Amino acid sequence: MTMQKQTFSSPIGNSVQRKEGPKKVTGRSKYIDDIEFKNCLHGTTIRSTIPRGKIKQINFAQDIPWHEFTVVTAKDIPGQNHVALITTDQPFLADTDINHAEEPILLLAHQDKILLERARQAITIDYETLPPVLSIPEAVEAQTIIWGKDNILKSYHLEKGNIDSIWSKADFIIEDTYETGAQEHVYIETNGMVALANKQDGVTIWGSMQCPYYVQKALIPLFNFTEDKIRIIQTETGGGFGGKEEYPSMLAGHAALLAWKSGKVVKMIYDRAEDMACTTKRHPSRTHHKTAVNKDGRILGLDIQFIIDGGAYATLSSVVLSRGTIHAAGPYNIDHVRIDAKAVATNSVPYGAFRGFGAPQSIFALERHLDQIARKLNLSAEEIRRRNFIRDGQKTATGQLINEGVDMESLLDRALKHTHYKQKQRQFLDDNISNTKIKKGIGLATFMHGSGFTGSGEKYLASKVGIQLDRDAKIKVLSASTEIGQGTNTIFSQIAADALNTSTEIIEIFTPDTKYVPNSGPTVASRTTMVVGKLVQSAALGIRHTLQKEGYLKPTHSEVEFRQACLNYVKNHGELTVMAEYQQPPGIHWNDQTYQGDAYGSYAWAVYVAEIQIDTTTYETKVTNFTALQEVGRVINPILAQGQIEGGVAQGIGYALYEKVNLKDGRMINANMTNYIIPTSADLPHIEVLFEEVPYAHGPQGAKGIGELPMDGPAPAILNAIAMATGLELKSIPMLPEDLMKAFYEN
Amino acid sequence: MKINFKLNEKNISVDAPPMKRLLDVLREDLGLTGSKEGCGEGECGACSIMLDKQLVNSCLVPIAQCEGASILTIEGLGTEENLHPIQQAFLECGGAQCGICTPGMVMASFDLLKKNSNPTVSQIQTGLAGNLCRCTGYVKIIDSVTKAAETFK
Numbered sequence: 052m053t054m055q056k057q058t059f060s061s062p063i064g065n066s067v068q069r070k071e072g073p074k075k076v077t078g079r080s081k082y083i084d085d086i087e088f089k090n091c092l093h094g095t096t097i098r099s100t101i102p103r104g105k106i107k108q109i110n111f112a113q114d115i116p117w118h119e120f121t122v123v124t125a126k127d128i129p130g131q132n133h134v135a136l137i138t139t140d141q142p143f144l145a146d147t148d149i150n151h152a153e154e155p156i157l158l159l160a161h162q163d164k165i166l167l168e169r170a171r172q173a174i175t176i177d178y179e180t181l182p183p184v185l186s187i188p189e190a191v192e193a194q195t196i197i198w199g200k201d202n203i204l205k206s207y208h209l210e211k212g213n214i215d216s217i218w219s220k221a222d223f224i225i226e227d228t229y230e231t232g233a234q235e236h237v238y239i240e241t242n243g244m245v246a247l248a249n250k251q252d253g254v255t256i257w258g259s260m261q262c263p264y265y266v267q268k269a270l271i272p273l274f275n276f277t278e279d280k281i282r283i284i285q286t287e288t289g290g291g292f293g294g295k296e297e298y299p300s301m302l303a304g305h306a307a308l309l310a311w312k313s314g315k316v317v318k319m320i321y322d323r324a325e326d327m328a329c330t331t332k333r334h335p336s337r338t339h340h341k342t343a344v345n346k347d348g349r350i351l352g353l354d355i356q357f358i359i360d361g362g363a364y365a366t367l368s369s370v371v372l373s374r375g376t377i378h379a380a381g382p383y384n385i386d387h388v389r390i391d392a393k394a395v396a397t398n399s400v401p402y403g404a405f406r407g408f409g410a411p412q413s414i415f416a417l418e419r420h421l422d423q424i425a426r427k428l429n430l431s432a433e434e435i436r437r438r439n440f441i442r443d444g445q446k447t448a449t450g451q452l453i454n455e456g457v458d459m460e461s462l463l464d465r466a467l468k469h470t471h472y473k474q475k476q477r478q479f480l481d482d483n484i485s486n487t488k489i490k491k492g493i494g495l496a497t498f499m500h501g502s503g504f505t506g507s508g509e510k511y512l513a514s515k516v517g518i519q520l521d522r523d524a525k526i527k528v529l530s531a532s533t534e535i536g537q538g539t540n541t542i543f544s545q546i547a548a549d550a551l552n553t554s555t556e557i558i559e560i561f562t563p564d565t566k567y568v569p570n571s572g573p574t575v576a577s578r579t580t581m582v583v584g585k586l587v588q589s590a591a592l593g594i595r596h597t598l599q600k601e602g603y604l605k606p607t608h609s610e611v612e613f614r615q616a617c618l619n620y621v622k623n624h625g626e627l628t629v630m631a632e633y634q635q636p637p638g639i640h641w642n643d644q645t646y647q648g649d650a651y652g653s654y655a656w657a658v659y660v661a662e663i664q665i666d667t668t669t670y671e672t673k674v675t676n677f678t679a680l681q682e683v684g685r686v687i688n689p690i691l692a693q694g695q696i697e698g699g700v701a702q703g704i705g706y707a708l709y710e711k712v713n714l715k716d717g718r719m720i721n722a723n724m725t726n727y728i729i730p731t732s733a734d735l736p737h738i739e740v741l742f743e744e745v746p747y748a749h750g751p752q753g754a755k756g757i758g759e760l761p762m763d764g765p766a767p768a769i770l771n772a773i774a775m776a777t778g779l780e781l782k783s784i785p786m787l788p789e790d791l792m793k794a795f796y797e798n
Numbered sequence: 799m800k801i802n803f804k805l806n807e808k809n810i811s812v813d814a815p816p817m818k819r820l821l822d823v824l825r826e827d828l829g830l831t832g833s834k835e836g837c838g839e840g841e842c843g844a845c846s847i848m849l850d851k852q853l854v855n856s857c858l859v860p861i862a863q864c865e866g867a868s869i870l871t872i873e874g875l876g877t878e879e880n881l882h883p884i885q886q887a888f889l890e891c892g893g894a895q896c897g898i899c900t901p902g903m904v905m906a907s908f909d910l911l912k913k914n915s916n917p918t919v920s921q922i923q924t925g926l927a928g929n930l931c932r933c934t935g936y937v938k939i940i941d942s943v944t945k946a947a948e949t950f951k
């Protein structure tokens with residue numbers, strides 16, 4: 052028998068176990084509220100109770116020992132009072148003007164949490180109230196101006212072909228308006244931060260977050276410190292979904308201000324009510340479609356007005372709007388497209404990033420609209436899509452040439468076959484005639500989702516990643532990309548291990564800490580695997596090449612040889628760090644002015660099918676089966692990838708059927724888990740996840756983005772299924788039983 | 799007020815205000831931070847523990863009620879080196895993503911499997927309906943419990 056050299060099967064494509072899994076399943080992971088900070092103070096926030104007005108006076112009740120408290124108002128801010136993000140319109144603490152309910156005005160800290168809560172309730176504020184703007188129509192009407200000259204936070208205009216030339220040639224012109232509601236993230240770990248701040252050491256923040264460098268960027272002007280004096284450390288994060296993209300900057304700022312004034316470590320952990328009522332949510336939207344169609348189902352032109360409610364400050368609305376705009380025309384080849392998009396200001400708590408980032412809103416409208424068109428033309432839902440799908444060699448609404456080797460039509464065929472779509476449709480229609488109590492439906496949505504930042508975003512970010520062979524001969528991945536449950540740690544170790552031809556066990560992921568890790572950009576936009584993962588791969592290959600070039604490693608090696616090579620290298624030269632920086636793949640062009648060009652490096656493509664049943668006595672809709680078929684490039688870790696899709700679909704089902712943010716005078720009145728319902732295990736169907744894998748040339752091992760995609764499809768597929776079951780062309784979500792009942796009565 | 803109870807097989811005694819929530823006693827006084835607070839009002843199950851062989855939300859239990867009781871928390875179920883079969887199954891099947899619901903979910907699964915060692919999917923769905931997870935869509939959690947049940951058999 053000959054001795055075989057130990058070789059590795061690549062970890063790519065295998066369900067390698069979650070890197071931090073053992074700690075998580077045993078309850079040993081330390082989230083921010085689990086970490087002990089000796090003698091820390093607890094912080095809390097006093098917020099406005101009105102949506103718009105001016106602060107007249109702050110009253111402190113008599114029976115509280117105020118001298119024991121640290122009190123911070125806008126006047127105590129050492130630097131600039133704005134949360135630096137894209138613009139600078141949002142203050143950390145309102146000084147005189149109140150622009151939304153729950154706006155932070157004053158901060159309090161004390162060692163005793165119970166006393167702190169008593170003190171919080173002992174502060175009252177007198178206001179001079181002003182008329183608020185609380186809806187998209189009011190904002191557009193612009194009777195009252197609350198932001199800029201016209202309440203418009205941002206607008207885009209996108210044009211392909213000449214839409215106005217087409218109306219006269221169309222057999223049909225079909226118009227309608229669609230609406231989507233706000234959605235709360237409900238990550239199970241609420242926002243929390245701990246801060247230390249003083250002149251000598253600067254500011255140190257520990258907390259739950261997606262983007263450490265965003266927090267750093269926001270705290271630099273707040274304290275007028277240089278970046279080396281602002282250190283941000285991510286702790287284990289219990290879910291984000293976009294909800295911990297920009298808001299952590301606000302909370303970190305608050306904790307830091309209290310720490311600065313008190314000279315002590317300050318901990319601020321929101322309870323569920325505060326987290327739900329005061330932090331960002333998904334932008335509500337309103338989309339108007341006017342469509343020119345031929346009688347054979349060919350869409351000649353799409354004229355779309357897409358409006359999102361941005362809330363009181365600009366935050367990320369411009370980029371959310373951008374993604375929503377680009378996705379508004381879907382995966383279809385249409386010659387004439389015009390999209391007018393606006394993000395408007397209202398006196399609502401600022402809306403922000405949420406998985407899908409504007410795309411679920413505009414895709415909901417388009418996919419519902421297509422079903423309506425199909426019914427008017429007496430075509431099936433699948434046929435209208437089939438006749439309009441974009442194919443390789445054709446151009447999207449932004450003029451991007453599609454060339455990914457993905458065929459939507461074959462995805463559709465696979466989904467139809469797999470779900471027995473036609474058969475079920477016939478059977479449900481039959482059943483619905485005989486069964487007056489239960490109505491069944493099946494519906495679909497076809498869509499695509501761009502991975503990574505829009506347009507030139509990735510170029511400007513110029514993300515960096517390092518791989519370090521450290522003094523103990525361990526391999527460490529240095530990046531600011533955070534593990535928030537989606538599997539970053541595991542995926543990065545798989546990519547690095549594959550590049551180094553070693554096992555994932557010897558790869559360690561360095562804690563995202565701005566003192567030590569380079570800025571690999573924010574953990575958003577389905578960019579971590581595709582964009583940052585590619586950098587992990589390049590940097591790891593750099594380590595391998597250095598070891599080879601210096602004669603420590605042969606072109607093929609065993610794990611033992613690899614470890615030995617690392618040890619030998621470190622002994623002779625000390626530690627080795629290789630950095631990789633983002634290079635835009637060749638041939639990508641984007642024009643920010645005309646909104647034309649290559650909007651995304653690549654897209655993920657999908658066909659989702661929902662089966663539902665409605666109880667016509669309670670008007671409850673239940674999703675009975677869900678199939679999610681998608682092309683996402685190479686799947687690096689099947690269990691993690693499935694988990695992303697399943698979780699996203701569950702949030703999409705919640706978005707469609709359960710989750711309603713009830714606002715009264717700009718305040719969320721159902722800010723608790725009893726009255727804001729997210730799906731439980733008993734509410735959800737089995738979610739079947741199917742992949743089609745067409746490797747993407749510029750992703751690590753062919754991978755593309757995956758995280759946001761599953762948020763786009765469920766709501767339209769479900770509402771299309773409800774339309775089939777009931778004959779009602781419903782145009783808004785969430786569709787709770789009371790909404791459905793209303794629709795029944797109105798028709 | 800002094801309260802004596804058994805925690806993860808050890809007799810202990812704590813001094814705490816009678817109405818202090820068991821969750822806070824575990825986390826603050828005893829340093830057992832595996833049980834999480836997701837809502838503080840009995841809705842999410844992140845704080846689930848076993849109290850006298852019953853699954854309870856520890857955010858709703860005043861410590862005074864624990865006198866003489868026997869309590870099992872996630873820390874008593876298994877360790878990283880010595881995982882309980884349910885924890886092993888969660889690890890293998892992808893039942894934990896962000897992990898914040900996981901300790902409660904594992905405790906609820908423990909309770910479920912003790913009552914029914916061979917649950918159907920729909921029994922698992924109902925059995926875990928008091929524990930919210932925002933990451934997984936529950937599919938991999940159900941897989942984990944099914945897998946753990948096989949190991950139990």
Ligand code: FES
Binds near residue numbers: 840841845846857858
């Ligand atoms: S924290 Fe106890 S049930 Fe949510």
Ligand code: FES
Binds near residue numbers: 239536934
């Ligand atoms: S794994 Fe994140 S909430 Fe369940």
